Amino acid sequence: MKNKKDENTEQKIIDTAERLFLEKGFAMTSTTEIAREVGCNQALVHYYFRTKEKLFEAIFEKKIKMFVKPFLESKDEYKPFEERLKNLIENHYELIKANPKVPFLFLNELLTNPVRLESLRKKIGDLPKMLLAKIDEDLKTEIKKGTIRPMNTIDLFISILSLNITIFLISPVLKNIINLSDDELNNIIENRKNENVLMILRCLKP
Amino acid sequence: MKNKKDENTEQKIIDTAERLFLEKGFAMTSTTEIAREVGCNQALVHYYFRTKEKLFEAIFEKKIKMFVKPFLESKDEYKPFEERLKNLIENHYELIKANPKVPFLFLNELLTNPVRLESLRKKIGDLPKMLLAKIDEDLKTEIKKGTIRPMNTIDLFISILSLNITIFLISPVLKNIINLSDDELNNIIENRKNENVLMILRCLKP
DNA sequence: GCTATAATTAATAGAATTATTAAATAATAT
DNA sequence: ATATTATTTAATAATTCTATTAATTATAGC
Numbered sequence: 001m002k003n004k005k006d007e008n009t010e011q012k013i014i015d016t017a018e019r020l021f022l023e024k025g026f027a028m029t030s031t032t033e034i035a036r037e038v039g040c041n042q043a044l045v046h047y048y049f050r051t052k053e054k055l056f057e058a059i060f061e062k063k064i065k066m067f068v069k070p071f072l073e074s075k076d077e078y079k080p081f082e083e084r085l086k087n088l089i090e091n092h093y094e095l096i097k098a099n100p101k102v103p104f105l106f107l108n109e110l111l112t113n114p115v116r117l118e119s120l121r122k123k124i125g126d127l128p129k130m131l132l133a134k135i136d137e138d139l140k141t142e143i144k145k146g147t148i149r150p151m152n153t154i155d156l157f158i159s160i161l162s163l164n165i166t167i168f169l170i171s172p173v174l175k176n177i178i179n180l181s182d183d184e185l186n187n188i189i190e191n192r193k194n195e196n197v198l199m200i201l202r203c204l205k206p
Numbered sequence: 207m208k209n210k211k212d213e214n215t216e217q218k219i220i221d222t223a224e225r226l227f228l229e230k231g232f233a234m235t236s237t238t239e240i241a242r243e244v245g246c247n248q249a250l251v252h253y254y255f256r257t258k259e260k261l262f263e264a265i266f267e268k269k270i271k272m273f274v275k276p277f278l279e280s281k282d283e284y285k286p287f288e289e290r291l292k293n294l295i296e297n298h299y300e301l302i303k304a305n306p307k308v309p310f311l312f313l314n315e316l317l318t319n320p321v322r323l324e325s326l327r328k329k330i331g332d333l334p335k336m337l338l339a340k341i342d343e344d345l346k347t348e349i350k351k352g353t354i355r356p357m358n359t360i361d362l363f364i365s366i367l368s369l370n371i372t373i374f375l376i377s378p379v380l381k382n383i384i385n386l387s388d389d390e391l392n393n394i395i396e397n398r399k400n401e402n403v404l405m406i407l408r409c410l411k412p
Numbered sequence: 413g414c415t416a417t418a419a420t421t422a423a424t425a426g427a428a429t430t431a432t433t434a435a436a437t438a439a440t441a442t
Numbered sequence: 443a444t445a446t447t448a449t450t451t452a453a454t455a456a457t458t459c460t461a462t463t464a465a466t467t468a469t470a471g472c
Binding site: 047 | 419420421422423
């Protein structure tokens with residue numbers, strides 16, 4: 001019977017690599033360091049994953065899926081647009097809150113490594129465009145009804161993304177520079193979900 | 207008389223290093239690569255700057271100053287709060303627009319290197335706190351007057367920062383994934399300044 | 413117990429990187 | 443013209459990192 005402490009070394013390598021990649025990015029994390037933290041020989045990392053790149057990709061892809069999946073499950077609730085939007089923002093926010101370091105990982109790796117960006121594009125294809133088109137439909141309908149002011153879907157999308165990710169991107173810096181306690185930071189994070197919803201809904205008003 | 211083409215090698219090294227650091231970050235840029243792009247011997251980079259770290263710090267500090275300076279010049283215009291806030295947002299946006307890769311540099315280096323974060327904190331001290339306190343005063347006055355709704359200064363600050371930086375952080379990814387043309391992206395960027403001002407001012411309303 | 417397979421390690425090749433040093437070349441001043 | 447100083451290069455030490463290989467130890471099946 002496997003002890004929790006003595007679990008699968010392969011899994012331990014994945015977990016440790018994930019933690020380190022999230023903390024310091026791909027370039028700043030060495031397989032040597034991963035092995036050291038796991039407490040195994042460095043060759044073992046390569047035994048299971050052949051290359052550092054493949055190990056990273058396994059983790060990266062997992063995270064991509066985690067962030068794409070919720071947007072595919074179109075719970076086409078027959079609720080008013082505003083309510084659906086509110087849910088979307090809140091769910092997105094909670095997803096990031098549960099994985100606060102992922103936005104930086106995405107940003108860092110997609111910006112510094114063109115290959116990774118290209119492979120992502122190939123993988124997800126025009127899924128983003130389709131999702132945007134779907135919101136666009138709703139938006140146009142509402143605009144015609146006059147319930148919201150004229151605006152581009154892409155702008156709405158950027159606004160939501162901006163508000164939702166940035167607090168998590170900057171929080172370690174903020175905490176240090178403004179000298180925030182854990183509690184203060186948590187309060188801010190707790191408060192921002194509502195703040196973001198409020199801002200988006202207000203900015204839609206005609 | 208110095209030819210433009212044949213300018214100062216030291217300056218060429220700084221310029222090239224700056225470009226590469228902004229593009230790929232500190233870790234992914236080697237002094238060998240800088241030298242290759244400059245067209246000089248790799249030892250020359252170390253001759254002028256001793257270490258890669260010192261070269262980076264020179265550039266990093268320049269960028270920090272560039273982004274801190276405008277907020278120190280308190281043009282205490284005797285204009286209404288809303289107008290001053292509008293100016294603040296717009297100036298901040300334009301500053302980033304003129305240096306679109308700097309936000310990522312800051313984020314990347316401050317998040318992946320604790321030493322850099324600590325040294326920044328020591329350098330700027332409680333300047334951020336003081337600037338926040340200053341806005342806080344104004345804000346409290348306006349809230350008392352009832353011209354804006356009750357809200358924390360820090361939340362306002364985060365909202366502005368979120369809206370202003372994110373488009374520049376994500377634009378290379380956005381361009382690729384949504385398949386935007388340069389013109390389309392420029393339009394979005396052009397439009398966002400107003401969008402951001404609008405959102406912030408609206409969210410302040412009681 | 414014996415054998416086959418899986419997991420793990422030690423050793424190391426090979427490449428890249430930072431940094432230094434000594435020598436060579438160019439520029440400047442006297 | 444020569445001495446002095448600044449710039450540049452070639453060579454290389456020292457380190458780190460990825461990846462591979464061969465050998466060793468552990469595990470499971472029969």
